[in-house]
Amino acid sequence: MTxxxxxxxxxxxxxxxxxxxxxxxxxxxxxxxxxIRRLAKGLFQVRLSSLVTSPLxxxxxxxxxxxxxxxxxxxxxxxxxxxxVQYGAWTGKSxxxxxxxxxxxxxxxxxxxxxxPADPDGDHDHESLSAMSDRAWEAWQQWDERIEEEHGxxxxxxxxxxxxxxxxxxxxxxxxxxxxxxSIIVDPASVSIIERQKGRTAxxxxxxxxxVYPRLGKQQLEDPDEGAEIGVVGGGDG
Numbered sequence: 001m002t003x004x005x006x007x008x009x010x011x012x013x014x015x016x017x018x019x020x021x022x023x024x025x026x027x028x029x030x031x032x033x034x035x036i037r038r039l040a041k042g043l044f045q046v047r048l049s050s051l052v053t054s055p056l057x058x059x060x061x062x063x064x065x066x067x068x069x070x071x072x073x074x075x076x077x078x079x080x081x082x083x084x085v086q087y088g089a090w091t092g093k094s095x096x097x098x099x100x101x102x103x104x105x106x107x108x109x110x111x112x113x114x115x116x117p118a119d120p121d122g123d124h125d126h127e128s129l130s131a132m133s134d135r136a137w138e139a140w141q142q143w144d145e146r147i148e149e150e151h152g153x154x155x156x157x158x159x160x161x162x163x164x165x166x167x168x169x170x171x172x173x174x175x176x177x178x179x180x181x182x183s184i185i186v187d188p189a190s191v192s193i194i195e196r197q198k199g200r201t202a203x204x205x206x207x208x209x210x211x212v213y214p215r216l217g218k219q220q221l222e223d224p225d226e227g228a229e230i231g232v233v234g235g236g237d238g
Contacts, residue, residue: 001197002148003204003216004140005158006166007066009058010036011188020098022091022124023084025057035189036062040069042212049151051076052143053160054083062189063160081139084162088116088126112178133168133178136161140169144196156216166192173201
């Protein structure tokens with residue numbers, strides 16, 4: 001049984017400002033840095049076989065902070081398919097303003113039907129939420145299968161991504177349609193846990209902040225050295 005920790009990046013400035021950053025860069029806030037440092041310390045005892053991240057900086061620095069507290073040899077691998085949604089013309093817009101758009105209703109109630117509008121200036125690509133869900137799920141499955149082959153059936157690994165991407169992955173893992181994914185909450189620097197056994201997925205936990213370690217089985221934990229210190233999106237504004 002493999003176990004994947006789906007981790008959302010720490011709070012970004014766009015989260016605070018209520019801006020849909022999309023694939024533009026947005027630095028972590030001071031609170032965001034504090035969040036990921038606490039998260040990394042809380043994962044100290046978890047033996048991560050692999051650490052995969054979206055290429056965007058807010059995810060990459062979150063992954064690097066986690067890796068810095070893992071055992072020697074930890075490496076971060078980049079996966080383009082779990083990058084943020086390509087929001088097209090909506091990129092960089094205020095969520096308050098976007099909420100007045102007719103398409104916003106479909107984003108909330110029928111996301112499987114939504115394709116974001118093209119950017120008239122051509123600066124930002126656009127895609128459908130269904131396409132995002134498909135690419136992210138394909139990536140997750142391929143990584144999970146590869147990690148099981150390389151590290152065994154009890155391997156634990158982490159994927160750092162974005163709110164909407166993680167919500168789409170969780171919906172798939174629970175057998176829910178994409179139209180249900182807005183009912184899932186994924187806060188900045190939170191951890192949700194997916195397990196896969198014999199090709200079937202199950203969600204063990206959602207939106208954890210400080211209690212990840214107790215949710216994992218004994219075979220997935222690293223015994224700390226004696227005397228070591230143990231610390232404890234579009235997905236939401238954090």
